[in-house]
Amino acid sequence: MDRTRHRPLSPTPAGITGAGVHPGYAVASGVLGTRVNRFIESDGASEAFEALALDVFAWQFENVPVYARLCERRGIDPGRVASWTQIPPMPADVFKLELITDGLPRPHLFTSSGTTRGAGNTSRHALRDLETYRLSALSHFQKMVLPDTPGPMSVLLLGPGAVTHANSSLGCMYSWCMESFADDHPCEAFDADGQVDLERATQWLRERAAAAAPVMILAVTSALSALFDELRRQGRSQTGGPIRLPADSRIVDTGGRKATSQRVLSSKGILKAAWRYLHVPAYACINEYGMTEMLSQLYDDCLLSRTQGRFTPRAKTGPAWLRTTVVDPADLQPVAPGQTGVLRHLDLANWDSVSCLQTLDLGREHGCGIELLGRAAAAETRGCSQLMAELPEQALAGGGAGGEE
C-alpha cells in the first residue's frame, strides 16, 4: 500500500517511521496529545474539529497496527480520507484485542466488567497517562451536570470509585468528580464487591436533607434502583418517610446492569422514584452514557436545557470533541434524521487508541442530541421463526457497547 499519500501530521514532527519505540514517536504523540487537550480545554475552539480528527486518524493509522490492518482491508488510508465522516469505524470489540504494540509503558488499564458480553470477554483500554481522560470527563460533566454552578455539593457515591475499582474507568471518573465537586460531607456506599450499603446511604440522605447544601448522587442505575427499593420499604414499614433533598440536588446515573442481579428500574421509573422518594425533579435526573472503550461521555441535556431556558426534549449530548452518528447496521451509512440505527462515535479523547468506534447501541437523533434506545439483541437466536418480532417489544439491556465498569 502506498503510504506516501498519507496526510502528514501538522505540524509535522520529524522521524515518524511507524510503530515501534522511536524518539519521534513520543514527540508526535506528545504534540497530538497536547493539541487534543487544548481542544478540550477550549471546548472545541482551539482549531477545526475536522483537521484535528484527520490528524488523529493519521496518527492512529500509523501507530495502532490492528486499526491499520482494518483500514487496509477496507482499502482506506489517511490519504483517501478528506472528511471526519470518512474515517473508518472500528468495532468497539476491537478493545478485546491487543491494540497497541508500541512497547511504551501504559500503566493505566481500564477493563469492562464483561457482564454485558459474557465473563472472560472483556474490553481493555490501556493509557499512557490520564490527562486527556480527566480533562474530557470533568469538563463535559461540569457542563452537563453542573450548568447552574451550584457550588460544592454533598456527594453520595453509589458506584465504583478509583480505590474500590482500580480498573474501572467509571470509578476513576467518579473519584475525580468527588475530588472536584464534593463538599466535606461525601458518602461512599458501594464496596469493592459491588454491594450497596443501603442503610448507610439512606441514613446519610436523611441527614443531608436537613442541611442546606444540595446533594448529588452518582450511581450506577442498579444501585440507584436498590436505593429506591429500600426507601420504598422504609416507607411501608414506617421506619422512614420520603426524603426531601435540598433544592438544586441532582442525580447522575449510568445505565447498565452491573454488579447486581436485582431488578433495575426503567428510565421513566427512575424519574418517578427520584421525585417520589427524594423530591428530585426529573430535569435534575441525568443519565450518562459511556463505555470503557471511549474516554468521553454523553449526558442527558435536561438540566442544561432548563438552565439555558430552552425546553427541548431530553436527549443525550456529547462534548465538542465527540461526534456521534446514527448509522444503518446493514451498510454502515448514516440514516435519515430521526430514524433508528446503531451509534458510531468519533471521540478525539481516544487519540491514543482508536477514536472512531462502531457500537451496536441503538439510538436516533432526537432534540439536540441522541435518544438512546438500548442495545441491539445481537445474540438473538434464529430458528424456524422470527415470531418474536411480533410479540411485545423485548426489553433492551441498557449501557454502552461494553458497558462501563
Add this chain to the structure above:
Amino acid sequence: MGSTTADIAKRATDRLAEAHAARERVRAGYSNARISDAIVATAEDWLGDHSGLLSTTARELSEPLLLDEDMIRRGLQLTFAALNPDAFESLILEQAGEPESLEPGASQGTRRGGPVAVVHMLAGNIPGLAIHPLAVSLLARTVAVVRDSARQPLVTERFIRSLREHDADLAAMLVNVNWNSATAPPGDVIACAQRVEIYGSDATVAAITPTVKAPDGVRDIVSRATRVSAAVVAIDADAEEAAAAIAHDAALYDGQGCLSPETVIVEGDSQRTDSLMEAIANELEHLEQRWPRRTRELEAEAARRAWIDNAELTEISGRGRLLTGDRQSWAVASSEEEGAGTRITARPGLRCLRIVRSPDREGTLARLREAQHPLAAVGYATTAETAAMDSMAADLRSTGPAIVCPAGLMQAPGIDRDPDGGLRLADLLGAAGAVSGSKEKE
C-alpha cells in the same frame, strides 16, 4: 378496519363446525388415494402456476417478507414438488402400518386415524411452512387449524382455496385463523385440539406454551424451537459443485430457516478450506445477482453486523479470513480457532456462512455433536458414487440430525419428517386423541 377478537373467535367457531362435519364425511367415504390425489392435483396447480397462483403469491409476499420474488417462487416450487404420488405412497407405507387401516373399509376394531384436530402455530420467516403438515393431517383425517404469521398469511389461505377446487370437504378440514400472537388463541380453537405444534425461537415457544396447555393436561404440545443446520464437504467432493449447492441452501430465504446451513465443515487441509471458501463466495455473489438481498429489520441487521464485525476482527488479528460481497451483501468467514467459539450456532443467517476445517470425518462428527442446538438438517457433498454417499450419510445420521441429504436439497425436505426428525404421519396416528380401534371408541 381490522377484525376484532370477537369476530375472529366467531368465524373460527363457525369454520371449526364445518371442519368437523367435513371430517366425518372424509372419514366415512375417502380412501387414501382420493385424499392424496386431490393434494397432488392441487400441488400441480401451483407448480404449473395455474391462474398465476405461484407467481402472484410470490410477488405479493416479496414485500412483507423482504425476500426476492424469484427466490420465493423457487422456495414454493420446492415445497409443492414434494407433494407427489411417490412421496404419498412411501409416507403411507412407511408410517401408517396397514394403509387400509386409515380407510373406511378397515375391518371392525382396526380403524386408525389422527386426533380430531391439531393446531399449528407457525413462524413468519418461511412461506409455505404449513403445507406439508396440512397435507399429512388430511391423510390422518385430522382437522388442521393453522395460525400463520401475520406477515404472510397468503400461502395457507390460497392452498386451501386451490384445494377446494379439487375437493371441498378436504379444504374444509383446513382452517386458517389469524389471531394476534401476543394474545391467547381463541378458546374454541384450542379447546378442540388434542395436539398443538408451536414453531419459533426458544423464547417464542416458551412464551406461547403456557397459553395452550389443556387444563386436564390431555393435549400434546410439540415445540419446534431453535434448531441449526450445517453442510459437510468431504475431501473427495467436487469443490465447485459443492459450493454451488451449499450457497443455494444458504441463500434461499436469506438463511432464515432452520434448514439453512450456518456452518460449512470442510474436510481436508487448510488449502482446501480456502479454495472451498472462495468457491462459495463466488456462488453467493452469483446468487446476489439473481436474488438481491434486501435489508431486514434493525435487530436482525444489527445481529448480522455483530457477526461480520467479529469475523473482521478475527481476520485482522491473523486468526481467520473474511470474504464479503459488494456492500457486504454476503459474507463467508473462516477461523483457525477451536473450541466453543466455533460451535455450530443459530445465527445470524442472512447470507453469512462460517467455514470450519475438519482434518477428518471424526472431527466432523465431533463438531456436529457439539452443536449449540439440536440439528435440523445436515447437507453433504461427496463424490457421486452411491457407496460414498451412503457411507457419508450414515456417518452424519449418527450425530442425530432430523434430515440428512445431499447439499443443494437442504431446503427441499420431504413431507415425511418434521424438522425435529419426527415421523409426521406416524406421530399424528400416535398422538393424544388419535383414533385407534373400533368406531365406537372414537
